[in-house]
Amino acid sequence: MIIATAIALLVVMVLALVRALLGPTIHDRILAVNVFGTKTVLLISVICFISGRPEFLDIALVYALINFVSIIGVLKYFEYQGRDEREGMQ
Amino acid sequence: MLTHLPILQVILPLVAAPSCMILQRSRLSWLFTVLVSLAAFVVSALLLQQVMAEGVIRYSLGGWDAPWGIEYRIDALNAWVLFIVTAVSTAVIAAARTSIEAELGASRQTVFYTLYLLCFAGLLGIVATGDVFNVFVFLEISSLSTYALIAMGRDRRALWSAFQYLVLGTIGATFILIGIGFLYMMTGTLNMLDLAERLPAVESSTAVLAAFAFILVGICLKLALFPLHLWLPNAYSNAPSIVTAFLAATATKVALYLLVRFTVTVFGIDFSLSALPLQSLFILLGLAGVFVGSAVAIYQSNIKRMLAYSSVAQIGYMIIGIGISTVVGLQATLLHLFNHALMKAALFLALAGVAYRIGGCSLEQIRGLGRSMPWTMGAIAIGGASLVGMPLTAGFISKWYLIAASIDSGFWPLALLIVAGSLLSAVYVWRLVEAGYLREPQSGQLAAEPGEAPLGLLIPTWILVLANLYFGVETSLPVSVTEMAATYLLGGAP
Amino acid sequence: MIDSVLAILSAVMLGLGGFFMVSGAIGLLRFPDFYSRMHAASMTDTLGSYLVVGGLMLTAGWGLPLFKLALILVFIFFTSPTAGHALAKSAQHCDLRLPGGGASTKKADNEISGSAQGPDSRDVVSADRV
Amino acid sequence: MLLSALYNYWVVILLMMTGLYMVIAQGNLIKKVIGLNIFQTSVFIFYISVGKVAGGSAPILSQLTTVYSNPLPHVLILTAIVVGIATTALALALILRIRQAYGSVEEQDILAGDGQC
Amino acid sequence: MELILDIALLSLLLVTAVYIAWTRDLFAAVILAGIYGLLSASFFMSMGAVDVAFTEAAVGAGISPLLMLSTLAICGRAQRANPQRALLALLTVGVVGALLITATLEMPAFGSPDAPAHLHVAPRYIADSMREIGIPNVVTSVLASYRAFDTLGEVVVIFTAGLGVLSLLGLRGDVREEPIHSPMAEPSHLVLRVVGKVLIPPILLFALYVQFHGEYGPGGGFQAGVIFAVGFILYSLVFGLEAVEKIVNRALVQALAAVGVLIYGTVGLLGIVSGRNYLDYSGLAGDSVAGQHLGIIAIELGVGITVASVMMIVFFVFSAQLARGRAVPHAS
Structure with missing residues (x-):
């Protein structure tokens, strides 16, 4: 059953990647990265269980942490860029 | 304490760099750097003397023996290059205080000296180590600090040349990493000696050939061999003059040492010659480097750029020496390594004095320098003479050995081409001397005659110039050491 | 006895988690504009994570891995909705x-x-x- | 089974070529740095694929298994990743200074600004 | 199963890399570089390279996209120039690729246990490291004891990069008096600040766990340093740059970066003082295995301190640069 979940995760990652590549607006890409990040966290946890070494779950935790911080960084940059463009237009 | 000499050589500047950073007082950091460089010079002299007496010194780090742990193997070649790098560094950094204060301002002094120590430690680490991956790590240390040092130049072009050098340098280093990966995959070890023993077994496979090609291209990128030299003129002409003096005399020499170490010790000279048409490749590229470098140097108006192109030409000579691949040829290369370091360090230090007093070093600006700055112009003249290879100077010795090597191995036209190359270099040196002595200073130049370069800069310059002359006449030390190194590398077992 | 119940339960949770995630991803692709995609993706994203991690927790049995999985669950509990919120706010700010x-x-x-x-x-x- | 035997290495080669192409062809400096990153990451993947032993689990000793994959490439790659991030940080700092000095991060504008060919 | 995972991840990597090369929008390229980092880290995970996956996640997906983004914030997103020198690039790339592909034909098959790489040096690490050094994580024992000098080189590389960035961006005289006022440095809205308050302490605690857990599981000095820095970066993202400057002043962090390298160097020198070679820890404590433990913990601490302080220096200098970047007119 875990293997089925792993395959499902891979499918979702492929779809998220397609959205990241296609994404007309920038926010679609950020959303795709966010989905991709949480899926990677799950994929790592599932890999740990498939390979029978569950003590490597710290890596999944680091993933979640890094994913959150990079999303906040991207959005912070974007808020900065958005305001700047509006000021640029004045 | 004598048994720990090999590691002290590298650890001294490596640990001194962060402590110089903590020092934070700019006046003290210059003195601290000079002392560290002097100590490293003393250690390398002791090491050279020990190697001449006992032969190869081995030192395993962390107490783990060779293929498992990292091992330092110092033979005549290592000791010789270590001696050159530390000697030049001591002379250059002793002259650095006034020029750096003028070019860099007060706030960046401590960071400059820390980066200098890191670059110095990186270069020593590359030369001293006997482990292939350790070479890559220390190559990165020296390269990163070199990019940062070049980017400290006053002109905005320094930033662009530092970025260009960073991109090309990183590609070169990654090629070396790919080569090391292939070697590890085919033999399972990272120790140079161990590699030399295990490679003949897998020599026929294309993976080893690919590894050889990748490592060769990576090192030639670092070496600025003719087709891959595009980063060198920009980097040397825009960097602070002290950094140029240090890099011109040591960075390319360490890369050349790497080339010799990999082609001769790791891959074995017979494999290197048979795998690729190395002999003709090196001789052709060397000659191309000599002629193109000298030709372009003639038309340069900025003297630093002119000397940078002449460095490309001189590296061409060294590559020809390796291309001849006989004991005398290798000895000629190692001799030219030493002489070229002396020449270029003296010339660039003299230019640092000119830049300090006049603010720039183009041919127009140094007109009439013979009268206003006699000592500096004297240094430039003698350095130029040694560059051309006039008798009684160090340059003559290395040209002499190079011609002797090419005649011994029957390449008659090669000897003639080498002489023609020296004539070409005589043209641009004459432009320098003529501008300095026979021309009147430009009318627009500042009315007050620029005084002589500060004493702190002049003394090291003249020490190097006298060394140029001394080793032109009394050549027992360089010849004996290079003799031992060349016979050990090519003659006996690696 | 208890193991087979746990195994079935975790299989069910994993299956449900997988289903939600795939449906969310399909929604991510097919919905017309950003906000509907956002709704599809971040909802199923968080729920899918809870189910999958829960399913893994059941199979892990008592011990350090269980605690680590719980830590991951708590962490996702905090970060995933916040990221969704910040994303929507930023989209609102800029051009969408x-x-x-x-x-x-x-x-x-x-x-x-x-x-x-x-x-x-x-x-x-x-x-x-x- | 040739595919599974060398698929790793072929993907590594394609990634290496993509990275190298980006570094040489792209004029924008930030794209060059991203290209450099991709080029270096492909070398890391090559090293790790060299170190993998079929059926061997991670090189952390445990009572469960006795077959481990080779730990040495992992050590080398840890150092190489650090070197990669160090080079990237320095390159980005240089790009910022070039942006303030030349006003642009396109190679053509910079070369034009310097008056070179 | 591992094969499917491995091939799927590699193909995704390839698709992302080709798209990054093709796309003209820099922002998309940076975002996809983040995805590229995540994908390569999960590939390392499926290959069993646990420590490497840890580091690549922290660096490839964490730090480098953030740095690239702050560079992008100043340099603008449009990539105007179409690729020139394309022919030269394709030529060199073609030659390099051809050489490599011919080389792969005679490579030992992927994963074959009798490849030369696994027969010569590696077996001793796996077999004897428990007896000689006594820690289960073989990668940490090779990293910190057998090849400890490489790691010293690694720490010095990080220190050099921090110094290089400092010399380029940090030391400009006017940094002090100009207040940091760009929105990138202003505190963000309420929800983020609340969640930030909840998350930052566990992140720093987790960093310390990773630091001292390095011998028994994946982790170690470098990964812990990066996570520690990420905690502070999150603090500066959420609570603004002035708040962080008050806690972590610039001079302290620079000194800490140097102290880390010094710790590593002096632990090595202790080896000489105890009568053995450089970086040989067996003399540090009673018997050699306890000495190895002590040595490894000390140098991991040195690595952690240096990496954390350098990552903080780099990020704070970049975001301070962002504030000053506002003054320069945007010619994006």
Whole structure:
């Protein structure tokens, strides 16, 4: 059953990647990265269980942490860029 | 304490760099750097003397023996290059205080000296180590600090040349990493000696050939061999003059040492010659480097750029020496390594004095320098003479050995081409001397005659110039050491 | 006995988690504009994570891995919705206005895109930064 | 089964070529740095694929298994990743200074600014 | 199963890399570089390279996209120039690729246990490291004891990069008096600040766990340093740059970066003082295995301190640069 979940995760990652590549607006890409990040966290946890070494779950935790911080960084940059463009237009 | 000499050589500047950073007082950091460089010079002299007496010194780090742990193997070649790098560094950094204060301002002094120590430690680490991956790590240390040092130049072009050098340098280093990966995959070890023993077994496979090609291209990128030299003129002409003096005399020499170490010790000279048409490749590229470098140097108006192109030409000579691949040829290369370091360090230090007093070093600006700055112009003249290879100077010795090597191995036209190359270099040196002595200073130049370069800069310059002359006449030390190194590398077992 | 029940339960949770995630991803691809995609993706994203991690927790049995999985669950519990919220806020700020927009602040925002950049955009932005 | 035997290495080669192409062809400096990153990451993947032993689990000793994959490439790659991030940080700092000095991060504008060919 | 995972991840990597090369929008390229980092880290995970996946996640997906983004914030997103020198690039790339592909034909098959790489040096690490050094994580024992000098080189590389960035961006005289006022440095809205308050302490605690857990599981000095820095970066993202400057002043962090390298260097020198070679820890404590433990913990601490302080220096200098970047007119 875990293997089925792993395959499902891979499918979702492929779809998220397609959205990241296609994404007309920038926010679609950020959303795709966010989905991709949480899926990677799950994929790592599932890999740990498939390979029978569950003590490597710290890596999944680091993933979640890094994913959150990079999303906040991207959005912070974007808020900065958005305001700047509006000021640029004045 | 004598048994720990090999590691002290590298650890001294490596640990001194962060402590110089903590020092934070700019006046003290210059003195601290000079002392560290002097100590490293003393250690390398002791090491050279020990190697001449006992032969190869081995030192395993962390107490783990060779293929498992990292091992330092110092033979005549290592000791010789270590001696050159530390000697030049001591002379250059002793002259650095006034020029750096003028070019860099007060706030960046401590960071400059820390980066200098890191670059110095990186270069020593590359030369001293006997482990292939350790070479890559220390190559990165020296390269990163070199990019940062070049980017400290006053002109905005320094930033662009530092970025260009960073991109090309990183590609070169990654090629070396790919080569090391292939070697590890085919033999399972990272120790140079161990590699030399295990490679003949897998020599026929294309993976080893690919590894050889990748490592060769990576090192030639670092070496600025003719087709891959595009980063060198920009980097040397825009960097602070002290950094140029240090890099011109040591960075390319360490890369050349790497080339010799990999082609001769790791891959074995017979494999290197048979795998690729190395002999003709090196001789052709060397000659191309000599002629193109000298030709372009003639038309340069900025003297630093002119000397940078002449460095490309001189590296061409060294590559020809390796291309001849006989004991005398290798000895000629190692001799030219030493002489070229002396020449270029003296010339660039003299230019640092000119830049300090006049603010720039183009041919127009140094007109009439013979009268206003006699000592500096004297240094430039003698350095130029040694560059051309006039008798009684160090340059003559290395040209002499190079011609002797090419005649011994029957390449008659090669000897003639080498002489023609020296004539070409005589043209641009004459432009320098003529501008300095026979021309009147430009009318627009500042009315007050620029005084002589500060004493702190002049003394090291003249020490190097006298060394140029001394080793032109009394050549027992360089010849004996290079003799031992060349016979050990090519003659006996690696 | 208890093991087989746990195994079945975790298989069910994993299956459900997988189903939700795949449906969310399909929604991510097919929905017309950003906000509907956002709704599809972040909802199923969080729920899918809870189910999959829960399913793994059941199979892990007592011990350090169980605690680590619980830690991951708590962490996702905090970060995933926050990231979704921050994403929507940033989209609102920049160029993706909700078409028609219901709430008052949304109306003020719509004026922004139409009229010249009056000072009101400054107040709206600063208003919500409490 | 040739595919599974060398698929790793072929993907590594394609990634290496993509990275190298980006570094040489792209004029924008930030794209060059991203290209450099991709080029270096492909070398890391090559090293790790060299170190993998079929059926061997991670090189952390445990009572469960006795077959481990080779730990040495992992050590080398840890150092190489650090070198990669160090080079990227320095390159980005240089790009910022070039942006303030030349006003642009396109190679053509910079070369034009310097008056070179 | 591992094969499917491995091939799927590699193909995704390839698709992302080709798209990054093709796309003209820099922002998309940076975002996809983040995805590229995540994908390569999960590939390392499926290959069993646990420590490497840890580091690549922290660096490839964490730090480098953030740095690239702050560079992008100043340099603008449009990539105007179409690729020139395309022919030269394709030529060199073609030659390099051809050489490599011919080389792969005679490579030992992927994963074959009798490849030369696994027969010569590696077996001793796996077999004897428990007896000689006594820690289960073989990668940490090779990293910190057998090849400890490489790691010293690694720490010095990080220190050099921090100094290089400092010399380029940090030391400009006017940094002090100009207040940091760009929105990138202003505190963000309420929800983020609340969640930030909840998350930052566990992140720093987790960093310390990773630091001292390095011998028994994946982790170690470098990964812990990066996570520690990420905690502070999150603090500066959420609570603004002035708040962080008050806690972590610039001079302290620079000194800490140097102290880390010094710790590593002096632990090595202790080896000489105890009568053995450099970086030989067996003399540090009673018997050699306890000495190895002590030595490894000390140098991991040195690595952690240096990496954390350098990552903080780099990020704070970049975001301070962002504030000053506002003054320069945007010619994006």
